[in-house]
Amino acid sequence: MKKTMMGNYAASWGAQLARVQVIAAYPITPQTLIVEKLSDIVADGDLDAKFIKVESEHSAMAACIGASATGARAYTATSAQGLALMHEMLHWAGLARLPIVMTNVNRAMAPGWSIWADQNDSLSQRDTGWMQIYASSAQEILDSTLIAYKVSEKVLLPTLISFDAFFLSHTMEVVDMPDIELVDKYLPPYKPDYKMDVNDPRSFGALTDEQYYYEFRYKMQEAMDEAVDIIKEAGKEYEKITGRLYDLIHPYRCEDADMILVTSGTIADTTNVAVDELRAEGKKVGNLRIRVIRPYPKKEILEVVKGVKKLAVIDRNISPGYSGIFSQELKSALYNEVDIPVRSYIAGLGGRDVKIEDIKDMANDALKNDAPNDLIWKGVKL
Amino acid sequence: MIEIRMHGRGGQGAVKASFVLAEAAFQGGKYVQAFPRFGVERRGAPVEAFTRIDDKPVQIRSQIYYPDGVIVLDPTLIEVVDVTKGLKKGGWILINSNKKPDFFDFGDDYKVYTVDATEIAVQNRLGSRTAPIVNTAIVGAFAKLTGIVTIDAVFKGIDSSIPRFQEENKNAAKQAYDSIASG
Amino acid sequence: MVIKFQKNDKPVIITGAKDMPPMGAALGSMLQNKTGSWRNVRPIIDYDKCIKCFICWKVCPEPAIKIVDELPVIDYDYCKGCLMCAEECPKDAIDFEKEGK
Numbered sequence: 001m002k003k004t005m006m007g008n009y010a011a012s013w014g015a016q017l018a019r020v021q022v023i024a025a026y027p028i029t030p031q032t033l034i035v036e037k038l039s040d041i042v043a044d045g046d047l048d049a050k051f052i053k054v055e056s057e058h059s060a061m062a063a064c065i066g067a068s069a070t071g072a073r074a075y076t077a078t079s080a081q082g083l084a085l086m087h088e089m090l091h092w093a094g095l096a097r098l099p100i101v102m103t104n105v106n107r108a109m110a111p112g113w114s115i116w117a118d119q120n121d122s123l124s125q126r127d128t129g130w131m132q133i134y135a136s137s138a139q140e141i142l143d144s145t146l147i148a149y150k151v152s153e154k155v156l157l158p159t160l161i162s163f164d165a166f167f168l169s170h171t172m173e174v175v176d177m178p179d180i181e182l183v184d185k186y187l188p189p190y191k192p193d194y195k196m197d198v199n200d201p202r203s204f205g206a207l208t209d210e211q212y213y214y215e216f217r218y219k220m221q222e223a224m225d226e227a228v229d230i231i232k233e234a235g236k237e238y239e240k241i242t243g244r245l246y247d248l249i250h251p252y253r254c255e256d257a258d259m260i261l262v263t264s265g266t267i268a269d270t271t272n273v274a275v276d277e278l279r280a281e282g283k284k285v286g287n288l289r290i291r292v293i294r295p296y297p298k299k300e301i302l303e304v305v306k307g308v309k310k311l312a313v314i315d316r317n318i319s320p321g322y323s324g325i326f327s328q329e330l331k332s333a334l335y336n337e338v339d340i341p342v343r344s345y346i347a348g349l350g351g352r353d354v355k356i357e358d359i360k361d362m363a364n365d366a367l368k369n370d371a372p373n374d375l376i377w378k379g380v381k382l
Numbered sequence: 383m384i385e386i387r388m389h390g391r392g393g394q395g396a397v398k399a400s401f402v403l404a405e406a407a408f409q410g411g412k413y414v415q416a417f418p419r420f421g422v423e424r425r426g427a428p429v430e431a432f433t434r435i436d437d438k439p440v441q442i443r444s445q446i447y448y449p450d451g452v453i454v455l456d457p458t459l460i461e462v463v464d465v466t467k468g469l470k471k472g473g474w475i476l477i478n479s480n481k482k483p484d485f486f487d488f489g490d491d492y493k494v495y496t497v498d499a500t501e502i503a504v505q506n507r508l509g510s511r512t513a514p515i516v517n518t519a520i521v522g523a524f525a526k527l528t529g530i531v532t533i534d535a536v537f538k539g540i541d542s543s544i545p546r547f548q549e550e551n552k553n554a555a556k557q558a559y560d561s562i563a564s565g
Numbered sequence: 566m567v568i569k570f571q572k573n574d575k576p577v578i579i580t581g582a583k584d585m586p587p588m589g590a591a592l593g594s595m596l597q598n599k600t601g602s603w604r605n606v607r608p609i610i611d612y613d614k615c616i617k618c619f620i621c622w623k624v625c626p627e628p629a630i631k632i633v634d635e636l637p638v639i640d641y642d643y644c645k646g647c648l649m650c651a652e653e654c655p656k657d658a659i660d661f662e663k664e665g666k
């Protein structure tokens with residue numbers, strides 16, 4: 001059924017439809033509405049879940065880890081400083097191979113104190129062993145939550161779903177809620193092979209010497225590799241029940257493009273509109289939205305970009321001392337495979353609006369200049 | 383696609399008004415997007431909210447800079463903020479006021495409409511006399527002004543987005559629909 | 566964009582990175598941020614009831630309460646009307662009224 005809702009509520013309803021069993025969360029702007037709505041949903045009896053109030057984000061993730069280890073479907077949501085506070089527990093959830101799903105509202109790290117969109121919070125958690133999705137619409141937030149549990153529970157890796165503060169979290173739009181019967185068929189209850197069970201005791205997280213730790217890392221990598229195809233399959237299966245297809249990457253008008261813009265998050269949606277305008281001006285430009293950054297869809301990206309003359313990446317994040325993170329990832333994927341110049345732009349940090357004109361400026365700059373460039377500050381006030 | 387900017391004061395319900403407007407358009411079969419200006423809201427300070435309405439899903443995810451129309455919930459704002467900023471030539475301005483449209487001088491580039499949403503809200507006991515809730519009256523006036531949504535869609539929008547005093551809200555919308563004045 | 570700040574009565578004009586401190590520090594003083602304009606209720610101290618415990622002075626988040634001649638005095642240029650002072654006053658010496666309009 002179609003309804004209007006804010007992006008944050010799409011996350012709450014996604015968790016409700018996934019029939020999560022344990023929710024442990026701590027409020028933080030701009031995530032607060034997600035958890036508020038979920039506590040309403042639980043209190044109203046629309047979801048049979050245990051809602052655990054905790055004293056910090058670190059505890060929220062710890063509670064999710066405990067719940068997931070016993071075989072419960074666990075959910076939490078956070079943002080920025082809250083996600084950073086979880087950092088230790090994120091590694092734990094990853095290495096314990098627990099299929100927790102978490103929503104993160106992308107918000108700039110402080111100081112200067114900011115509550116606005118910026119991807120540095122989640123990208124700082126890139127190496128914790130979580131799969132990472134960047135959503136670009138409220139619909140996708142809801143859908144991704146369901147697909148994420150399906151994938152996570154299959155490959156036994158947690159998933160982080162991130163989306164831009166305010167541009168999605170507080171923006172109301174039309175969302176098609178799938179029927180719960182269809183979702184139940186798509187996402188049956190979680191039945192893990194290994195779980196904490198008093199009737200079948202095992203020890204978890206015990207001392208692991210150098211003879212074995214290495215192999216756990218190897219198995220984690222195997223699971224990530226496997227996840228690429230499983231994400232595709234889970235996406236196709238979801239399409240069968242809803243008509244909406246999600247993949248690791250979403251190319252738009254890339255087939256015959258001379259130059260492709262590489263984007264993520266809400267900037268990607270606006271870029272589609274900019275591409276239409278550029279096309280109308282006779283410029284053969286495409287947009288490649290990276291939806292999943294872990295596992296990194298290297299093969300899929302190369303497939304799309306291989307014939308192209310130039311690439312331009314727009315990053316709403318920065319790894320200080322080097323460059324934008326999506327840009328680094330892209331360049332490492334190209335290396336040894338194809339020789340395409342990449343121009344890398346930083347835009348929209350701390351929630352600065354990235355307008356259609358801004359995207360067209362960057363595209364035109366990239367069309368004009370053939371030399372690769374690792375770091376171009378779009379619109380910095382000097 | 384049409385883009386609308388709403389001017390109000392913090393606590394006056396501008397954001398809610400942009401949502402109710404979007405809800406009415408959605409009930410009329412449109413795709414919509416509504417959002418506040420992303421700032422820190424302070425009571426009494428000027429605030430803005432935005433609504434986009436289209437026949438296909440809205441993909442632009444930046445704020446609105448060149449609106450087709452502007453709604454002013456509080457006429458005292460006209461002295462404090464430039465409500466016509468970026469307003470497209472030929473665009474409309476809908477003001478909550480008991481004055482006739484020609485009381486306001488915005489030049490020949492724009493079309494001005496007024497509706498006494500405050501009085502309508504008070505008559506229907508929406509909010510209090512000091513803080514009347516004018517959302518639904520404004521949306522009723524908008525329906526008449528633009529023809530983008532029917533008054534029935536506005537009623538449906540009220541049913542699906544406003545939990546209480548639905549009849550009073552519908553009356554307010556209808557009264558505003560019938561009484562909007564054009565310049 | 567040009568942002569103007571007053572510092573020691575001299576305007577500081579900030580046009581971009583070159584004018585800004587390296588960290589997220591205040592680009593001027595919060596004294597220039599007259600939070601009194603946010604207020605929609607006005608706290609009023611009844612000095613007949615006041616026992617000079619200065620709890621209000623301590624809890625005011627702005628802080629908009631000063632101690633003048635050993636009495637708490639509200640500076641309405643900065644009082645934002647949050648009423649934490651009234652809430653915490655042990656003698657209920659702080660009442661409030663709605664701001665005009």
Ligand code: SF4
Binds near residue numbers: 615616617618
């Ligand atoms: S808290 Fe009340 S009693 Fe204490 S100093 Fe303030 S006004 Fe006086």
Ligand code: SF4
Binds near residue numbers: 608628630647
């Ligand atoms: S109302 Fe709030 S800001 Fe004003 S004096 Fe009391 S505590 Fe301070």
